[in-house]
Amino acid sequence: MAVSDEQYEPQALQxxxxxxxxxxxPFRASEDADDERPRKYLLDMFAYPSGDLHMGHGEVxxxxxxxxxxxxxxxxxxxxxxxxDSFGLPAENAAIKHNAHPAEWTYSxxxxxxxxxxxxxxxFDWSRRLHTSDPEYYRWNQWLFNRFFERxxxxxxxxxxxxxxxxxxxxxxxxxxxxxxxxxxxxVVRRELxxxxxxxxxxxxxxLDDMAQLEGGWPDRxxxxxxxxxxxxxxxxxxxxxxxxxxxxxxxxxRPDTLYGATFFVVAADAPLAEEICAPxxxxxxxxxRAEVAKLSDIERLSTDKEKTGVFLGRHAVNPVxxxxxxxxxxDYVLSDYGHGAIMAVPAHDQRDLDFAMxxxxxxxxxxxxxxxxxxxTGVATSGEGKLxxxxxxxxxxxTEAISRIIEVLEERGTGAAAVNYRLRDWLLSRQRFxxxxxxxxxxxxxxxxxxxxxxxxxxxxxxxGEALAPKGVSPLASATDWVNVDCPKCGGRALRDTDTMDxxxxxxxxYLRYCSPGLEDGxxxxxxxxxxGPIDQYVxxxxxxxxxxxxxxxxxxxxxxxxxxxxxxxxVRLLNQGQVINQGKAMSKSLGNGVDLGDQIEKFGVDAVRLxxxxxxxxxxDIDWANVSPAASQKFLARAFRVMVEAGAASxxxxxxxxxxxxxxxxxxxxxxxxTRLVESHHFNVAIARMMELTSAARRAIDSGPGAxxxxxxxxxxxxxxxxxxxxxxxAEEGWERLGHGxxxxxxxxxxxxxxxxxxxxxxxxxxxxxxxxxxxEVAPTISGTELEGLALASEKVRAYLDGAPRKVIVRxxxxxxxxx
RNA sequence: GGGGUCGUAGCCCAACGGCAGGAGGCACAGGUUUUAGGUACCUGACAGUGUGGGUUCGAAUCCCACCGACCCCA
Numbered sequence: 019m020a021v022s023d024e025q026y027e028p029q030a031l032q033x034x035x036x037x038x039x040x041x042x043x044p045f046r047a048s049e050d051a052d053d054e055r056p057r058k059y060l061l062d063m064f065a066y067p068s069g070d071l072h073m074g075h076g077e078v079x080x081x082x083x084x085x086x087x088x089x090x091x092x093x094x095x096x097x098x099x100x101x102x103d104s105f106g107l108p109a110e111n112a113a114i115k116h117n118a119h120p121a122e123w124t125y126s127x128x129x130x131x132x133x134x135x136x137x138x139x140x141x142f143d144w145s146r147r148l149h150t151s152d153p154e155y156y157r158w159n160q161w162l163f164n165r166f167f168e169r170x171x172x173x174x175x176x177x178x179x180x181x182x183x184x185x186x187x188x189x190x191x192x193x194x195x196x197x198x199x200x201x202x203x204x205x206v207v208r209r210e211l212x213x214x215x216x217x218x219x220x221x222x223x224x225x226l227d228d229m230a231q232l233e234g235g236w237p238d239r240x241x242x243x244x245x246x247x248x249x250x251x252x253x254x255x256x257x258x259x260x261x262x263x264x265x266x267x268x269x270x271x272x273r274p275d276t277l278y279g280a281t282f283f284v285v286a287a288d289a290p291l292a293e294e295i296c297a298p299x300x301x302x303x304x305x306x307x308r309a310e311v312a313k314l315s316d317i318e319r320l321s322t323d324k325e326k327t328g329v330f331l332g333r334h335a336v337n338p339v340x341x342x343x344x345x346x347x348x349x350d351y352v353l354s355d356y357g358h359g360a361i362m363a364v365p366a367h368d369q370r371d372l373d374f375a376m377x378x379x380x381x382x383x384x385x386x387x388x389x390x391x392x393x394x395x396t397g398v399a400t401s402g403e404g405k406l407x408x409x410x411x412x413x414x415x416x417x418t419e420a421i422s423r424i425i426e427v428l429e430e431r432g433t434g435a436a437a438v439n440y441r442l443r444d445w446l447l448s449r450q451r452f453x454x455x456x457x458x459x460x461x462x463x464x465x466x467x468x469x470x471x472x473x474x475x476x477x478x479x480x481x482x483x484g485e486a487l488a489p490k491g492v493s494p495l496a497s498a499t500d501w502v503n504v505d506c507p508k509c510g511g512r513a514l515r516d517t518d519t520m521d522x523x524x525x526x527x528x529x530y531l532r533y534c535s536p537g538l539e540d541g542x543x544x545x546x547x548x549x550x551x552g553p554i555d556q557y558v559x560x561x562x563x564x565x566x567x568x569x570x571x572x573x574x575x576x577x578x579x580x581x582x583x584x585x586x587x588x589x590x591v592r593l594l595n596q597g598q599v600i601n602q603g604k605a606m607s608k609s610l611g612n613g614v615d616l617g618d619q620i621e622k623f624g625v626d627a628v629r630l631x632x633x634x635x636x637x638x639x640x641d642i643d644w645a646n647v648s649p650a651a652s653q654k655f656l657a658r659a660f661r662v663m664v665e666a667g668a669a670s671x672x673x674x675x676x677x678x679x680x681x682x683x684x685x686x687x688x689x690x691x692x693x694x695t696r697l698v699e700s701h702h703f704n705v706a707i708a709r710m711m712e713l714t715s716a717a718r719r720a721i722d723s724g725p726g727a728x729x730x731x732x733x734x735x736x737x738x739x740x741x742x743x744x745x746x747x748x749x750x751a752e753e754g755w756e757r758l759g760h761g762x763x764x765x766x767x768x769x770x771x772x773x774x775x776x777x778x779x780x781x782x783x784x785x786x787x788x789x790x791x792x793x794x795x796x797e798v799a800p801t802i803s804g805t806e807l808e809g810l811a812l813a814s815e816k817v818r819a820y821l822d823g824a825p826r827k828v829i830v831r832x833x834x835x836x837x838x839x840x
Numbered sequence: 841g842g843g844g845u846c847g848u849a850g851c852c853c854a855a856c857g858g859c860a861g862g863a864g865g866c867a868c869a870g871g872u873u874u875u876a877g878g879u880a881c882c883u884g885a886c887a888g889u890g891u892g893g894g895u896u897c898g899a900a901u902c903c904c905a906c907c908g909a910c911c912c913c914a
Contacts, residue, residue: 238845640846704852789897
């Protein structure tokens, strides 16, 4: 046994090679238009600088790096940039706590993470590094805001908004998860405020339709989530006259076919419409009810289990098709921002309406005959298909027929029309916090909202620190008097700056474009460079952004497309969502005390072993339970592979003719290359590593009990192994590559190519089944004909034992299988 | 309630509709080396694919129902 004296010492290799790589800088993307190499743009969702890198980062970046390094090896001109999503609340909170400036915390964390990324050996092009909190970056947020403003896509309006009481700022709908702040978990309350919005709803249909481009490239569940979030539904707007009120009220319904079954009318209690409609003698009751509703959290209001509440408004609405008078109620189960904030209630066929009707003794009128028991008696609404009944001209029609018929009727009479409704709301982008991009608007008493002219951008943040940043319900910027008071860019008169900052999701909506020309001073990005690099070939990041960043970024891309600045309409061709790193079945958390520190793991096992563990643990989209994986085992494997490389390197010289080597090992090597290539491209990284393990074992056997370390096939195997392994374990691969007699860097060694002749097997095992059960195995040539194989199978003694005479049918799948049906 | 993803050895996981003599790994047991432990090398045992139907010559794989887990929307 030729065990090497060489020990695998990961820390020593890291120290040695990190310094060398820094000099070699092998991962620079070439901007050269004459560079003929095909391009790949690979991107990992950039990091938020909250302290050092954690286990989650360790996973995403290790996975994305496999893909990036693979394309480098394949000789592509690869763009794999790095940056930081460096605006945001935690910096501000830290600044308040330590009486510091948010930039101090932010940039110090960025330096820590940058050093960790370098140690972690991610193949970044460091020359393109960006930080969204740099004025050179956020200036272009403001420039883009101005473009959106010009196009009517950025606007200010008053209305009920989501307010996080802990963070003291408003939130976008997407940032409210089940009634709680997506960031801090506090229960969100509703407040009436005037805020800035991006008109993402104008793009609802395109956001939906363009998903066709993403089918196959994005995980289905993310597409489903976005579809759900946009929530397009088709139905009708129906106008109801309200007795004692001049203006009719329009409701949106997805079930206009059930219009004859509307037995009451409900207005969202918190909508202004409620008091407009309310009869004078019922106002007091409405106010009392509203006070009660205000006490409830959104979580309570949204609960389906909650008993229905409401108050009669003393008015009646008139059903436009049958003239029936139906009472108007206010209730909290109708949301003020769904449709028009009012609904027609059809208790027979909608469970919520039925619950309400039962509670308040309102009539239930069945209009769809489903064959199920009367909802008025069972308390179970029937929402299924059936023939219409009690519905005048609709009687006997199916649901679909009735919907088109009733829409015709409504349109003829001018009391309604077909309508489309979306769940998607406009993107609320203003925030009452400091550490973000100032909104470049000046409020002038005479001119109104005046954008800061492009040539005066950026509007930089004033120098504020510590206590001055404490949340107080309005933006801290409001107290920076010198900063706030400015001359109106239009009339020169006294005016005030807008004091809100932008949602940090604005920063991340277009950062991928900035990477194409990160230093550009006369625009957000170089249109020509983006045309060459874009769109992103492979994006890697967490599924938590399914309806946040990913939706916003798609929206921005479409707007920029309409502005003629990008020639594609979808930013991310393929998306990979990695799972979470958990521990003992649970998310890591301080309170559970089950946290695992990435730095500690690297100290113990080395970068390569940690990266290998992340990639080998299972399919990339599955969670990794750190309690179920073994970085120690990864380290052992790397040591095994290292010894093979060292021993092969010591026994033969580079350039040896592999053709003279051991054929069996050569076949294993080439089969492995072939499979690993396919497995990496299809993102089956864990299986690719299993194949590398097999190759390592085969090489080991060849050295110990086969042709020996000096055999050219051993060198061939070791070299292929080094390059394939370099995607995951760059340090050990680089050292092995050097021991094999090659100069640095292995990162550009070139991907091995499988020789087709060595993939051909001399014989294959053909399974012979009788009635689906394996009864014999035959060694046959891979090129055997179907007829010949059938003859061999039928001639088999083992097979004949199961046959009484002529088979009914023989299925032949040469050369691997014959199935005989007796 | 609606939609989605997923159930394979003690555990993590493989398997174009075609051999589960499981690919790989962890843990376990044994052997060789070793003063011993560890390392290294070799060997072994362990499941029949959540349940029930269907399609098919053939189903872990496709379809339906149910059970269970997770995610999204109500």
